[in-house]
Structure formats: C-alpha cells, structure tokens
Amino acid sequence: MDVTTGSSSLFWRESAPLILASKSAGRRLALLNSGVPFESIPADVDERAIEANLGGADADAIALALARAKALAISANGRLVLGADQVASCDGRIFGKPANMADAGALLRFLSGRRHRLHSAMALARDGAVIFETVGLADLTMRTLSDAFIAAYLEAVGEQALTSAGAYQIEGLGAQLFSNVEGDHWTIMGLPLLALLDALRREGALLS
Numbered sequence: 001m002d003v004t005t006g007s008s009s010l011f012w013r014e015s016a017p018l019i020l021a022s023k024s025a026g027r028r029l030a031l032l033n034s035g036v037p038f039e040s041i042p043a044d045v046d047e048r049a050i051e052a053n054l055g056g057a058d059a060d061a062i063a064l065a066l067a068r069a070k071a072l073a074i075s076a077n078g079r080l081v082l083g084a085d086q087v088a089s090c091d092g093r094i095f096g097k098p099a100n101m102a103d104a105g106a107l108l109r110f111l112s113g114r115r116h117r118l119h120s121a122m123a124l125a126r127d128g129a130v131i132f133e134t135v136g137l138a139d140l141t142m143r144t145l146s147d148a149f150i151a152a153y154l155e156a157v158g159e160q161a162l163t164s165a166g167a168y169q170i171e172g173l174g175a176q177l178f179s180n181v182e183g184d185h186w187t188i189m190g191l192p193l194l195a196l197l198d199a200l201r202r203e204g205a206l207l208s
Helices: 025-033 047-053 059-074 101-111 147-162 173-177 193-202
Strands: 018-020 038-040 080-090 093-095 115-126 129-142 178-182
Touching: 018 025, 025 038, 047 059, 059 080, 059 115, 059 129, 101 147, 115 193, 129 193, 147 173, 173 178
Parallel strands: 018 038, 018 080
Antiparallel strands: 080 093, 080 115, 115 129, 129 178
C-alpha cells in the first residue's frame, strides 16, 4: 500500500496523523498547506458499483456515498480518516471521472459553453463510524471550446484528464477552459477545507 506522510503541525492534537483515503494531489496539497499532518492511504472501493446501487440519487447523495465509503473502508484503530469525492452536474446530467480519453473529449464537448456545478463531498470517520460529513458546491462556466482546443488540451494533460470530475484540474491547464468561476478554491479542487478544519477543531484534533 502506498503511504505518504504530510508535514507535522504545531496545531495538531491527535497522537497520529489524519488518514486521507485518497491519492488526489489536490487534496494532499490542501492538507499540507493548511498544516494538517496526514498519511495518504487510498481506499480500495468500487466507485462504479456504489453509483449503480444508488439508482436515481442526486449529485450530493452520490458524492457523499462515495466519500463515506472511502472513509469507512480505512477507518479503524481510533484514527481519524478523511474520505472525499467529487461529482459534477449539468443540465440534468450527473458525471464523475471520465472512463477513458474518448469519454473525456465527449464530456468537454458537452460542457463547452455551459455552466456546471461541482459537488465536493467529504466524510470524517473514526472507528467505523462517520462523525461529520458535508458537501461543498461551486459553479463554473466553461467557455466555448473548439474541437482543436479540446484535442490539444487532452494531448497536453494526457491521462490526468481521467482523474477528476469534468476532465480537468483547474489549478493547471484546466484554467484555460473557463470564463467564470463561483466558489472557493478548495471546493473546486475537491475538498471543502474550511468545513473540514472546523470539524477537526470540534473533534479536538486541532488547536482552537
């Protein structure tokens, strides 16, 4: 199992670091920069099966179910575990990570010129029980993209396009896709960070 460790923190009050049940670079960076010590231990869950079992659930419910499943898959031995996931919605459609590069291209063509919403869920668990969960929302307007731009963008980012809802990372070349963004930076990157820090303080894991 791939385990990475974040920086230590003068504010952390737990005896062991937070476990991040994800390999997301954006979430790891958010925790690292905010001074929360963590270990990254990606949860082995079947996201497609979870989504299929939810039937006609809305985007918030899907994102929360995925975040809960990831947190609970790792939760044990008194450690605090953070699970997180993100889905997007637009014009009645709900979508997560593209399955392949052709799917990524089709998704970008669909989102071109439209406004979509990101639903970034997080679940905090300890000893097999969820102790806090929430969904952060952000609205993004994608500019009208030419087929040539979509092809060049996908060639540049490669399979990174398959690692996040919407086929982009806005902190990188994905910034070129947008004309307007409404929502906080961390939610767009997949983690409602301020809500997480507040929950950790209430749990006594962070200095108040």
